[in-house]
Amino acid sequence: MRKNSIKNTRINAEVQKELSAIIRGEIKDPRIHPMTTVTGAEVAPDLKTCKAYISVLGSREEKEATIRGLSSAEGYIRRLLAKNVNLRNTPEIRFILDESIEYGVAMSRKIEDVARKDAEGKGAPAEQE
DSSP states (O other), X not given: OXXXXXXXXXXXXXXXXXXXXXXXXXXXOXXXXXXXXXXXXXXXXXXXXXXXXXXXXXXXXXXXXXXXXXXXXXXHHHHHHHHHSOOSSOOEEEEEEOOHHHHHHHHHHHHHHHHHHHHHHHHHHHHHO
């Protein structure tokens, strides 16, 4: 199975959906922030490993605590994943902090600031004439 095959894409989507449901409903670890989202899952073609991309809306400490909590619960999460998703092998899960959402928001703010300053700069000389 190739990495970008239709089957692999479907497996990635199903694993992402199940991980999201497990983290939201099954994990009771207080380290895991309530605003935690699974933004993506990449299961290797041999079904041995999975990279789960996690986004946390919170401070740096809360993000790191959430990743530590998920890593410590990896065995339990993997067991639930095996029960809910019928795969030949249940992959080992690595949780990776995904900060792309925060990066996108920060870039949007910077663009808006530049656009606003540019608009203010163009408006000022026209009034002086």
